[in-house]
Amino acid sequence: MIDLEGVSFSYRDHGDAPPFSLNDINISIPEGCYAAIIGPNGCGKTTVSKIIKGLISPDRGKVRVANRILERGEMSPEVGLVFSNPENQIVSAIVEEDVAFGLENLGMPPAKMKRKVGETLKKFNLTHLAKMLPHHLSGGEQQRLVIAGIYCMGLRVMVLDEATSMLDSRGKRDVLFLIRELNKNENITIVSITHSITEAFLADKIFVMDKGRIVFSGTPKELLFREDIFAGIKADIPEFLLFIKRMSRAGLGFPDGNLGIETVFNILIEKKKERDHE
DSSP, rough: OOEEEEEEEOOSSSSOOOOOOOEEEEEEETTTTTEEEEEEEEHHHHHHHHHHHSOOOOSSEEEEEEEEOOOOOOOOOEEEEEEEEGGOHHHHHHHHHHHHHHHHHTTOOOOHHHHHHHHHHTTTOOOGGTOOOOOSHHHHHHHHHHHHOOOOHHEEEEEEEEETTTHHHHHHHHHHHHHHHHHHHHHOOEEEEOOHHHHHHSSSSSEEETTTTTEEEHHHHHHHHHHHHHHTTOOOOHHHHHHHHHHHHTTTOSSOOOOOHHHHHHHHHHHHHHHHHH
């Protein structure tokens, strides 16, 4: 679904932006994958998200989305971006109008649009908030609203740039659960750009960036045992993941997919059932 081939980019000739470059970035994300991109501040994560959408064009290399190479200055119609502050992406006076905004721009007939908006509000548990002013919603509800608008347009790729960084714990949990469900049940390709190691381990595939380069690409399980990568980006492994690491070394197998708390908990329950049965 997403391929960045030899992508390099410099801000030196782009106004007052910081003089930072991406250097020969290669990223391949298949359709239906849940991928995460992590790395220290200034490593280029947000720049990658903008390049995937087409908000900026690389100086060198190719960007392919849904088997189509983006031309310079072209934005991908398949990609929806979710930023950290949902208020910056809400454009309408009431909730249901904001969900409908993208469909209006696509010229959808009013009757069909009304039906589609109603279905989307129900799916995202926003029906009871349909007539509310968006700024009266909680941060988590606002972010759900932004994601609902993207989903309603039928976009196949969702790029989340620190989408939970301004939310409280409940809001984070709700948004993370929502995007996982969209990935599993709707086959929407997810690219989560995050500072949170724990959130990154919810993904099926992780890319680690440092100083404008990809320094690791693989599964959460593979990254878990790469102490050199964590040391290189000066990141501490959360206690929860250290526990998984100890369990793996003790012979308790874990899959190559996401290593979120819920997944690991379910595996431990199954292992306990197997041992009790023995």
